[in-house]
Amino acid sequence: MTVAGAFANDLGISNPLFKSQPCTSAQESCLSAATGNNKNGVELNQAQLNLVVDFNRNLAPLKARDLDSKNAIEGRELFYKTGCNQCHNPSFKTQKSERLPHLSNQTIWPYSDFLLHDLGSKLSDNRPDFKASGSEWRTPPLWGIGLRDKVNGSQALLHDGRASTIEEAILWHGGEAKSIKNSFIELDKNDREKLIVFVKSI
Incomplete structure (x- = not known):
């Protein structure tokens, strides 16, 4: 589909x-x-x-990079502490498939729950799509996000590309994610940077 x-x-x-x-x-x-x-x-x-x-x-996901660096390890803890993992769920196990045995029972790390969430009026495009309202968006996977600059020449994040950095994308979050955004804002500058280092390494 x-x-x-x-x-x-x-x-x-x-x-x-x-x-x-x-x-x-x-x-x-x-x-x-x-x-x-x-x-x-x-x-x-x-x-x-x-x-x-x-x-x-059958495309392979991009491989995570530098996850064992000190900043990435501390950033991962902050990712959980702020609650980013509530929507950006780290991992899933693929279902068993007789037709696709090579894709069966694999642990994948997309950092998404693949569900719709209302992110508030500032991110709304006022265009309902099927059963999703104009302010509801499916959680995008974060894997490979740190390579967007290299692959695409820019970050261009969120549904319409309005955010040019990961921090800017986080700051656009509202609605269901407003309290998580506020937790990110309350971090000091160093901790915010560590969280972003982790996200870029996924």
Whole structure:
């Protein structure tokens, strides 16, 4: 569903799960634009979609770095002390799968609960999506976040890229995460930096 939704809504490519173009009724040029639809009325067929899903499913997560440094160890303690782990849940065990034995029963460390949380009006885009309100966001995994600069050329954090640093992203948290943000603010500068060193090492 995620890959099919990204094809449709991010790239405008119709597929078996999202057959129509993501145009509003007011977007006449979008509605009348040429498509690359096949005989089944979609641009991407099920076999092609399955290939992309399988590719994404089998990507290895980025490896954690420098977790045993003094600052990262102390930062990890502060991550728990402030309550960041309440939503950024460290680990899960994958389910057993006869079809995907190589992905079965593995401990993964995404630092996410993958749930929706209301983060307050300042982060709201006022655009409900399915059952999520405009201020509810799925907790993003933190693994690999310390490499975003190297890979993407910038941090561009949060749903719309408004935060240019991890600290800035934390400070945008409100709603359910407001007390955790406040706990972070109450740390002294050195401790805040240690917590960020830990997050960057995940």
